[in-house]
Amino acid sequence: MATKITDECINCGACEPECPNTAIYEGGVEWELDGVKYPPLSNDYYYIVPEKCTECVGFYDEEQCAAVCPVDCCIPDPDRPETEEVLIERAKRLHPDIEFGDNFPSRFRK
Ligand code: SF4
């Protein structure tokens, strides 16, 4: 499942630079994919774009936003269950220039 940020976010900004997929945006800021911009998903708190979040699959064995968040408000979104296969395919689509191979880091393999 994609990770989501709850309304407990204190807007510290620590998570945004840690995301390997640029899936995290400050509240009120447009998000971007393939050169197209979209309206912000939140105007009040940092937010995660589900279409860009891989739960860090392909890059790390744990969610980097959750690892740095001081108030533990980056959590798995129960409304968006996704398999490792779906998430690594997303990572490949987002990063066509990266060769992930078979032994990519994944929270499913810890
Ligand atoms: S779980 Fe990983 S990919 Fe998803 S938003 Fe957090 S840092 Fe980015």
Ligand code: SF4
């Ligand atoms: S690290 Fe946590 S509190 Fe800070 S902006 Fe990100 S989600 Fe909000």
